[in-house]
Amino acid sequence: SQQGEEDPQALSIQEGENATMNCSYKTSINNLQWYRQNSGRGLVHLILIRSNEREKHSGRLRVTLDTSKKSSSLLITASRAADTASYFCATDAGGSYIPTFGRGTSLIVHP
Amino acid sequence: DTAVSQTPKYLVTQMGNDKSIKCEQNLGHDTMYWYKQDSKKFLKIMFSYNNKELIINETVPNRFSPKSPDKAHLNLHINSLELGDSAVYFCASSQRAQETQYFGPGTRLLVL
Numbered sequence: 001s002q003q004g005e006e007d008p009q010a011l012s013i014q015e016g017e018n019a020t021m022n023c024s025y026k027t028s029i030n031n032l033q034w035y036r037q038n039s040g041r042g043l044v045h046l047i048l049i050r051s052n053e054r055e056k057h058s059g060r061l062r063v064t065l066d067t068s069k070k071s072s073s074l075l076i077t078a079s080r081a082a083d084t085a086s087y088f089c090a091t092d093a094g095g096s097y098i099p100t101f102g103r104g105t106s107l108i109v110h111p
Numbered sequence: 112d113t114a115v116s117q118t119p120k121y122l123v124t125q126m127g128n129d130k131s132i133k134c135e136q137n138l139g140h141d142t143m144y145w146y147k148q149d150s151k152k153f154l155k156i157m158f159s160y161n162n163k164e165l166i167i168n169e170t171v172p173n174r175f176s177p178k179s180p181d182k183a184h185l186n187l188h189i190n191s192l193e194l195g196d197s198a199v200y201f202c203a204s205s206q207r208a209q210e211t212q213y214f215g216p217g218t219r220l221l222v223l
Contacts, residue, residue, distance in 0.1 A: 030209055042115075042201055042214035043154075086152060092209040098166060099144070099212065101154040 004032075004089045004102040012108045019076040021105040023089030026070065033090045034063060034074050037104070043088065046074070081111040114138050115215040117202050123221045124192060132187045132218045134202030142208045143185035145177060146201040148217070154201070160185050161208050192222045 007022045023032065031050045035043040047063045049056050049072065056063045062075040076083055086104040115136045124130055136143065142161040148154045158177045159166040165177065174190045189196060202215040 033211065035212075035214075037152075040217075042216050043203075043212075045211045045213070048211055088154065090212075098156050098159060098168060099209070100156065101146075103151065103153050106152075 004091045004100055006087065006089055006102040006105040008105060009103065010106045010108075012110065013079055015079060015081055015109055015111050017079055017109075019079050019083070019107055019109070021074045021087050021107070023072045023074070023102060024070060025072075025089075025091045028067075029091045031092060032065060032072050033099075034061075034072075035088045035090060035101075037086045037088065039085070046087075076107075079107075079109045081109050083107060084109050115202060115204055115213050117200075117215040117218050119218060120216065121219050121221075123223065125223055126192055126194060128192050129188070129190045130192060130220075131189070132200055132202075132220075134185050134187070134215060135183055136202075136204040136213070137183065138204055138206075138213060140204040140206050140213075141182070142205045142210075143179070144203040144205075144212065145185065145187050146203065148199045148201060150198070157187075158185075159208065194222050196220060197222045 004023050004025045033048045034046040037043045047058050049063050049065045060077045065072045086106050088101050088104045090099050090101045118133045144159050145157040146154050157171045176188045178186045199217045199219050201217050203212040205212045
């Protein structure tokens with residue numbers, strides 16, 4: 001199975017609500033990244049968090065990393081319809097040059 | 112200007128044919144990648160190419176071969192196309208391995 005796995009697979013919320021997505025991985029990592037993919041498009045990088053960091057913010061995005069639990073979460077606050085997309089986490093699997101993505105969380109934000 | 116570009120955007124072809132997808136990045140990055148995304152959105156790394164060092168995902172059939180004429184290009188050649196090769200193929204690049212990746216718009220391949 002892949003290194004990173006997102007949970008839930010799908011999330012449907014109303015505009016203005018917060019959305020939380022989780023990512024679990026199996027082996028030690030150097031960093032973990034979150035990406036967004038709009039329908040029919042390539043992936044866009046959101047945040048990179050290194051293994052020695054616990055939390056990072058970027059605008060309405062907040063990412064946490066718990067290396068003891070081998071998990072990360074992505075929080076989108078005050079969601080907007082434009083946040084509708086699939087969100088992927090990617091890990092480097094303990095220093096491997098092979099980045100590994102999960103299957104993604106499909107987020108739908110209803111206006 | 113597009114940072115990572117791919118051509119063609121769409122590719123429809125018959126089983127058994129050989130085809131190539133081109134990728135170019137104008138970011139000056141050292142590392143380039145090819146991914147395959149299936150209908151369930153699972154994104155699978157196929158190749159990583161860093162300073163002429165090719166790292167291959169062992170599960171990729173040898174019908175797939177990356178070719179890098181220079182640092183800014185990593186093309187994907189596919190021999191003897193099969194129905195299961197139908198997917199969206201993404202090229203990406205990063206300054207160094209394990210760093211932020213910039214993705215191209217994807218090539219939608221349909222094998223009939």
